[in-house]
Every structure is written in C-alpha cells, then in structure tokens.
Amino acid sequence: MLKQTLIKAAEAGAAVIQEYFEGSFEISNKEGVNNLVTEADHASEKAIFEVIKKEFPSHFILSEEAGEIVMDSTYKWIIDPIDGTVNFAHGLPLCCVSIGVENNGEMVMGAVFNPFLNEFFFAQKGYGATLNEKKISVSKETEVMKSCLVTGFPYTYLDLPNGPLEVFSRLIRKGVPVRRLGSAAMDLCWVAAGRFDGFYEHKLQAWDSAAGFLIVEEAGGKVTDFSGKRYSPYQPQIVATNSLIHDELLSWIHNHG
Secondary structure: OOHHHHHHHHHHHHHHHHHHHHHOOEEEEEEOOEEEEEHHHHHHHHHHHHHHHHHHOOOEEEOOOOOOOOOOOOOEEEEEEOHHHHHOOOOOOOOOEEEEEEEEEEEEEEEEOOOOOOEEEEEEEEEEEEEEEOOOOOOOOOOOHHHHEEEEOOOOOOOOOOOOOHHHHHHHOOOOOOOOOHHHHHHHHHOOOOOOOOOEEOOOHHHHHHHHHHHHHHOOOEEOOOOOOOOOOOOEEEEEEEOOHEEEEEEEHOOOO
C-alpha cells in the first residue's frame, strides 16, 4: 500500500506540472534571490497531499511549500512538488517531482518523476533502485580526473573560502567536466543511473535530496556529508558518488589532493 501510494502521489504531482508547463502561470519570489515559487508548485503539492491523506491521513508531512504538517506518526513524507522550479519557470524540462518516505528516522522509499523525459526513478530500502521499472546501478569509474560530475550553486555565500565557486574552479581548471542541471533530485538519480560518476553540493534542503539519496544508495552508490559521515537530509552538504571515487572527491572538495 505504501509503495502504491507513493507512486500514485508522484504521478499526480507530475500530471499537474505537465498541465502547467505549456501554459501561462503566476510566478512569485520567496525570501532570497531567485527563490521562485509558481502556481504549479502549489497545485502539484495539493494533488500529492490529496493522494497521501486519502490513504495515510495520520502520517507526518514535510513539504517545500507547506512546511511541516506535524502528526504523531513514525512515518514522514518529504516532498518537493517541483524540484528545479527555476528551470520549470523558464520552460526547461529539467525538473521533477521528488517524494521520500521516512520511517523512524530512516529513509525507506523514494520516488523521483520527470514526466517531460518520462523517467520514473524508484527505490525501496534493501530492494535496489529502478528507472521505469528496470534495475539501475552506478558507474564503474575509479578516478575523479576521468569522471563526469554534477553540482549545484546556491544563490548566496558563493565566495566563502572553499565554497561552491572555489571547488568548482579547482575541478574545471584541472579539466574535470562538471555539469549543473538545476535539480538536485535529478542530479542524484543520474548518479544512480551511472550517467554521472559523482555529485556534490554545499547547501540543500531535506526535500531536495530525501528521495534521491536513497536511490543512489540502492543503486550501489555512496552518500555522505562533506566530512564523510553518513548522510542525513537534515544537514546541508552532500557528496553522492559511485562509491569508487568517493574518498578522492572528498579530498578535492577539501583541497587535500
């Protein structure tokens, strides 16, 4: 029932954002620079909530737009109704619905659906990860210099020592290809699918990574914070790799190489 509800919720949110994508919609700015929210974000969130609340009305919900809907439950749904809102608002199809399900503090299930590319990623703890119901696994690359990486940039504190620009510059000046898609959930899924060898970012929210980090782990990858500790979506930093380049990428991030 949990799996079916998760899939149905992701599909419901995706159907809504598809409807809005080709049309016109209201765009507003939340606190901060380029922190956009659209009518479609709210409509997608509403559709997702309706599916979850019908089957599991007592479950805790944490969602980007609505915030926390606190319930006395061991289960928590962590929702991003559109991951990649800036892309979406500009008509770029690099955006998705991301939903993670946590039980007793552990992520047990995740779904990321990009309806524009028709890619539905899913993982259940201990059961592997799939793309459109076909099993996926991370890449086999063993060296950062031969890797294709992906990252994201916050709109604040870019110039901090060893911050996003400094790490990015360090890598690209050595010739390491580093991409930026604008959707952390997709970045993680594409690591899981072996398209990227690694992903790092300095500042994420729980809803950005909750589903994607489990998908990477279940595809055979490794996900930690910048110190190499076990990843928690409730802290901002993330490194997700095929596991083979993980320690080396951490060294690059800390300039120890």
